[in-house]
Every structure is written in C-alpha cells, then in structure tokens.
Amino acid sequence: MAKWTAKHEAPEPLEGPVVATVTGGTIIWFAMFLVQLPFYGWFADRDLLWWVWCCAAGGVLGLIGRWYVRGRDAALKRHADALAAQGTAPGPGPAAPHA
Template sequence: MAKTALRPSPPPLEANDVAIVGGGTVLWFVGFLVLIPFKGSLEQHGHGSWPWICLTGAGLGLIGLWYCRARRDAIRRSRTSPVEGAGESATEGPATRLD
C-alpha cells in the first residue's frame, strides 16, 4: 500500500471575534431582560438566580469585548509596524542559517 504525500496545513482562519463576542453579550442581556418579569415565579420554583446568571454573562461579555478589541488592535499594529531586527519578519521570527 502506497503512502500519500502529506500536504502542509493551511494557515488558520481569522474570525471576527468582536462580532462573535458582541453577539453573545447581547444574547445574555436579552435573556436577562426576558427573565426579569418572571423573577417571582422563578424564585418560587427555585430558579431565582437565572436572571442574575444572564446579567453576569453580559458583564463577562463586556470584558470579553474589551479583550477582543485590544487583541485585534494589537494584531493590526504588529502587521503595520516595520520589522525591527535585520533578517527577521513579523511572522517567521529570527532568521536561522542552516549550513
């Protein structure tokens, strides 16, 4: 049985992290708003913490948005800044001679 040649892995895809985290944050906040009118009924059935869990998810989503935006901006800055070391690129690292 012949082995097939291995192909190199494709580069990773970039996702719009800010939009994804922002969408999740909005959904957590909408869940909070939907559950608030039913707070009394939820408490009677032992689920009174559900609205607060949703609000916590929205708050953590805001922290996630801050982080994703900072990460996105740092990646953009690193792509546009000139390379400082001779023979070094932003994606490859230091050049190595293999003699």
C-alpha cells in the same frame, strides 16, 4: 504521553470576526436577562433565580470579553502595520521543535 511526539507542525489559528461574535453573544445574554426579569417572582418561587443572574453574569463577562478582544484586535493590527513598515511580511509564530 511521554512517548507521543508531534509529527507535523500545528496549523495556523483560525481568525474570524471575533469582536462581532463576542458582541453578538453579549447582546444575547443581556436580552435573555431582560426577558426573564418580568418573571422574577416565578423564578424566586421555584428557587431558580440562578437562571436570571446567570444571564446577567454572562452579559457582564461579555462586556469584559468585548474590551479584551477589541484590544487584542488593535494590537494585532499595530503589529501588522509595524511589520509592513519594515517591509517584512507577517509569518507564522515561533516554530515548534521537531523530534
């Protein structure tokens, strides 16, 4: 791996509707949890309760993720507004070293 060096710069990261994506995933995890609750006894009889609790954990982690991406989105907007106030266009991040 020491002989390998990048020949070109890394592409810009893809940005999309991150908050909406995380919110949708969180809703799906909670929906799966709620759908499985009536069958709690069936899962318990077969020693498969981890399915139910995995969905609950996915929903809770989705709430944490939603809080995180909303804060990240707000920070990116604040940064872009600060650059616009200075009259500087937002550009790519720090340049990668060239070999």
